[in-house]
Amino acid sequence: MKHRRLRVRGLVQGVGFRPYVWRLAHELGLTGWVRNDGEGVDIEAHGSEAALAALIDRLPRELPRLARIDSLESIPASPAKLSDFSIIDSGSGPVATAIGPDAALCPECIADICNPHGRRWRYAFTTCTHCGPRYTVSRSIPYDRASTSLAGFPLCPPCHGEYTDPADRRFHAETTCCPECGPHLSLLDADGQPVAGDPVAETLHRLLAGEIVALKGLGGFHLACDAWNAGTVSRLRERKAREEKPFAVMGLNAAAFTGLAEIDGDALALLQSAAAPIVLCRKGSTDLPDIAPGLGWIGTMLPTTPLHLLLWHEAAGRPAGSDWLNAPHDMLLVMTSANPQGEPLVIDNDEALERLSGIADAFLVHDRDIVVRCDDSVAFATPGGAPAFIRRARGYTPVPIPLAADGPTVLAFGAYLKNTVCVMKGREAFLSQHIGGLENAAAIGFQEEVVEHLLAILDVQPELVAHDLHPDFASTRLATAYAAERGIPAFAVGHHHAHIAAIAAEHGHTEPLLGLALDGVGLGSDGGLWGGELLLFDGADCERLGHLPELALPGGDRAAREPWRMAGSALAACDRGGDVADFIARRHPGHDGARLAQMLAKHLNCPPTSSLGRLFDAAAGLLGLRSVMRYEGQAAMELEGLAARHGAAPPLPEAFVPGQGPDFSRLLSLLADCDDVSYGAALFHSTVAAALADWARVAAAQLGLAHIACGGGCALNRVLMTALRTHLAKYGLNLLEARQAPPNDGGIALGQAWIARHI
Numbered sequence: 001m002k003h004r005r006l007r008v009r010g011l012v013q014g015v016g017f018r019p020y021v022w023r024l025a026h027e028l029g030l031t032g033w034v035r036n037d038g039e040g041v042d043i044e045a046h047g048s049e050a051a052l053a054a055l056i057d058r059l060p061r062e063l064p065r066l067a068r069i070d071s072l073e074s075i076p077a078s079p080a081k082l083s084d085f086s087i088i089d090s091g092s093g094p095v096a097t098a099i100g101p102d103a104a105l106c107p108e109c110i111a112d113i114c115n116p117h118g119r120r121w122r123y124a125f126t127t128c129t130h131c132g133p134r135y136t137v138s139r140s141i142p143y144d145r146a147s148t149s150l151a152g153f154p155l156c157p158p159c160h161g162e163y164t165d166p167a168d169r170r171f172h173a174e175t176t177c178c179p180e181c182g183p184h185l186s187l188l189d190a191d192g193q194p195v196a197g198d199p200v201a202e203t204l205h206r207l208l209a210g211e212i213v214a215l216k217g218l219g220g221f222h223l224a225c226d227a228w229n230a231g232t233v234s235r236l237r238e239r240k241a242r243e244e245k246p247f248a249v250m251g252l253n254a255a256a257f258t259g260l261a262e263i264d265g266d267a268l269a270l271l272q273s274a275a276a277p278i279v280l281c282r283k284g285s286t287d288l289p290d291i292a293p294g295l296g297w298i299g300t301m302l303p304t305t306p307l308h309l310l311l312w313h314e315a316a317g318r319p320a321g322s323d324w325l326n327a328p329h330d331m332l333l334v335m336t337s338a339n340p341q342g343e344p345l346v347i348d349n350d351e352a353l354e355r356l357s358g359i360a361d362a363f364l365v366h367d368r369d370i371v372v373r374c375d376d377s378v379a380f381a382t383p384g385g386a387p388a389f390i391r392r393a394r395g396y397t398p399v400p401i402p403l404a405a406d407g408p409t410v411l412a413f414g415a416y417l418k419n420t421v422c423v424m425k426g427r428e429a430f431l432s433q434h435i436g437g438l439e440n441a442a443a444i445g446f447q448e449e450v451v452e453h454l455l456a457i458l459d460v461q462p463e464l465v466a467h468d469l470h471p472d473f474a475s476t477r478l479a480t481a482y483a484a485e486r487g488i489p490a491f492a493v494g495h496h497h498a499h500i501a502a503i504a505a506e507h508g509h510t511e512p513l514l515g516l517a518l519d520g521v522g523l524g525s526d527g528g529l530w531g532g533e534l535l536l537f538d539g540a541d542c543e544r545l546g547h548l549p550e551l552a553l554p555g556g557d558r559a560a561r562e563p564w565r566m567a568g569s570a571l572a573a574c575d576r577g578g579d580v581a582d583f584i585a586r587r588h589p590g591h592d593g594a595r596l597a598q599m600l601a602k603h604l605n606c607p608p609t610s611s612l613g614r615l616f617d618a619a620a621g622l623l624g625l626r627s628v629m630r631y632e633g634q635a636a637m638e639l640e641g642l643a644a645r646h647g648a649a650p651p652l653p654e655a656f657v658p659g660q661g662p663d664f665s666r667l668l669s670l671l672a673d674c675d676d677v678s679y680g681a682a683l684f685h686s687t688v689a690a691a692l693a694d695w696a697r698v699a700a701a702q703l704g705l706a707h708i709a710c711g712g713g714c715a716l717n718r719v720l721m722t723a724l725r726t727h728l729a730k731y732g733l734n735l736l737e738a739r740q741a742p743p744n745d746g747g748i749a750l751g752q753a754w755i756a757r758h759i
């Protein structure tokens with residue numbers, strides 16, 4: 001008989017860990033106990049040496065789906081006379097009552113839904129400790145049923161039996177329920193009147209008949225329609241006033257996307273993960289009409305909730321068992337956030353009827369409230385199936401990003417577009433879900449809601465506030481008002497400094513490093529319009545070592561939406577100002593090239609910027625790819641798609657001038673005369689990447705640094721980043737990239753908070 005005490009740290013509370021230990025211990029014939037405490041999970045086990053060794057060996061290998069072990073310590077324990085193994089009350093210290101992220105439907109719950117003899121056959125709210133809503137149904141801590149929107153649904157006796165049985169996977173599953181005791185679906189027509197019949201069958205029928213149906217999801221409503229039906233998709237675009245922005249498409253499995261998207265092993269692992277984000281994959285040989293026009297990528301997703309699954313289950317003829325899940329099924333549904341006019345997601349039933357009136361033909365709703373909005377996450381898959389975020393929200397919020405050091409509690413308010421807020425507490429940073437552009441009162445109100453909810457579920461009060469340097473951002477105004485009300489300090493943080501700090505924070509990097517901030521236009525510390533900066537980053541200090549050659553922004557903000565203007569600007573920058581009018585007439589007919597030439601010649605309303613984002617727009621304009629953008633980043637994304645399909649082109653050698661920095665005048669001039677758009681796109685990417693790498697190499701050698709952090713919106717460009725990574729590796733330099741937060745403005749609050757801690 002041997003005796004061990006095991007200390008487990010990590011993501012081990014609220015994820016079915018104690019019953020997992022309980023089951024293993026019973027299987028191995030051990031006696032003892034398991035409990036939660038302030039540090040994680042505490043276990044005492046008594047039994048044969050072999051059984052104890054098996055417990056320690058198996059614990060990390062057969063983990064519940066949402067659990068993660070960061071450390072497992074084992075020390076000898078005193079003998080104890082116990083007859084059984086039990087789950088006991090919590091030990092000393094505050095038990096981490098953290099609320100987890102929403103998790104996609106688990107395989108066991110799928111089996112329950114597809115079991116015609118079970119209690120949860122076709123039940124749209126089936127969940128267990130391994131899956132289901134958490135963050136979006138929780139009002140406050142501690143995470144228990146009473147603080148979730150299931151509070152109004154008391155458990156029926158069979159559900160209560162499962163909830164209190166450690167052998168059941170619904171032991172302490174706070175949102176568990178069944179058709180007897182839980183919420184129910186109902187389908188409403190366009191006027192909000194209930195539709196008779198089975199809500200799932202009727203919804204499917206309408207979708208396949210070409211209707212647009214609003215579906216109540218985990219963190220908000222989706223608008224769904226048949227992705228194969230070009231007429232419906234264009235009607236959705238028209239009604240949602242979303243001209244060309246890409247839609248994500250949901251299919252039953254990877255086979256559903258054959259020919260449409262290249263879903264490799266990494267992408268599939270990410271799609272099938274508990275977070276189940278939208279995964280951007282390269283388009284295949286065929287293209288769905290009007291889904292992601294002009295882009296090289298398509299957003300794919302798998303059914304993440306029982307409701308989604310039931311639509312395919314219905315389409316497959318309500319099969320029993322799980323074999324049907326792997327069979328090809330050709331139904332593909334557009335799933336787009338129901339956020340009319342760029343306002344926050346719709347979450348309430350009444351709100352849906354009102355705000356989606358004229359957009360949705362029907363509404364599939366239910367009576368489980370969504371407590372807080374949370375959009376779908378969007379990511380690329382990296383090797384091993386980890387995400388590289390474009391947008392971090394459902395499935396990830398509020399999972400903390402671990403930090404290298406402790407410090408005061410900070411609340412950071414982010415920037416303007418793609419806003420998120422961040423609470424830094426102890427050695428963890430909690431980045432909020434994607435809030436979006438703070439362009440209207442509703443979005444600003446949503447930011448306030450998120451701040452309040454995040455602080456409530458973390459149960460903290462900030463000691464410091466951080467915000468962008470820009471005085472006119474709504475986030476800046478909210479931050480300074482917030483700090484003034486509470487009498488706590490507020491720090492303004494430079495936009496590009498924060499981009500680099502976000503990467504240093506997630507990598508736990510505390511030494512000086514070089515930063516490449518590659519972004520759209522942002523306010524610099526000298527009042528200039530930055531966005532292509534080489535920075536020497538050292539905690540709270542940030543020195544601008546250099547910047548990309550400046551281009552004029554003819555017409556100011558309009559130039560950021562109209563690449564034809566940037567094309568003229570680029571021509572003027574390579575001493576071809578005299579060609580502007582002719583060039584615009586040729587490549588961008590219908591736009592006033594003569595006036596543009598005048599503006600540029602006389603420097604009228606032409607503020608200079610070093611933004612790499614605008615350089616991309618200039619390249620797209622020079623190649624005649626696009627005159628006017630329908631959404632932010634469109635021209636650069638189209639350029640990237642062309643470059644990806646073309647494959648690498650050798651870079652121009654003279655784009656980096658030693659002693660000066662990058663110089664793109666020859667490149668831009670070549671693009672103006674280039675008729676092979678794909679080659680031009682590839683040449684632009686390869687040349688910019690090579691010049692950036694040379695720039696960093698020279699500075700790194702001078703300063704004796706080995707790490708380059710690359711952040712900003714342009715760091716989402718996979719072609720650019722792949723080439724940059726290759727060059728830097730060749731030079732023996734280490735590229736730090738944003739992985740736990742998006743590199744764009746969606747991650748900037750993390751950097752702001754980190755800097756506030758270092759001031």
Ligand SMILES: [Zn+2]
Pocket residue numbers: 105106107108109110126127128129130131132
């Ligand atoms: Zn489950």
Ligand SMILES: [Zn+2]
Pocket residue numbers: 155156157158159160177178179180181182
């Ligand atoms: Zn029940």
